[in-house]
Amino acid sequence: MGNSSSNPPPPPPTVVNESAQKVGIKSGKKICCCCPETKRARDACVLKNGEEDADCQRLIELHKACLRGEGFDVK
Structure with missing residues (x-):
């Protein structure tokens, strides 16, 4: 009745986990977890x-410099 020699279905497409990259x-931390001191000070300010305040700038x-020091490409 059915074709017993049918091919198995193809595997699902590979999903790249961006957060892992x-x-x-x-x-070895995610960007959200790096530099908590500068992040906290920046956010509070x-x-x-x-955001336009000179001290906040x-x-x-x-904070950007700290993230660059961790190896992130921050503009």
Whole structure:
């Protein structure tokens, strides 16, 4: 009745887990978990004063520098 020599179905497509690729070279952590001190200071400043504030801009740049130091490509 059926074809007993049919081919098995193809395997499902491989899904690339982007979060697994985005880990720091030095720490092996995801970007969201790196540099918690500069992240906390940056976030508090932006919430209080806004992103355009000069002090906040300085903290943003410090956080970016920290992330670059972990091996992330941050612009």
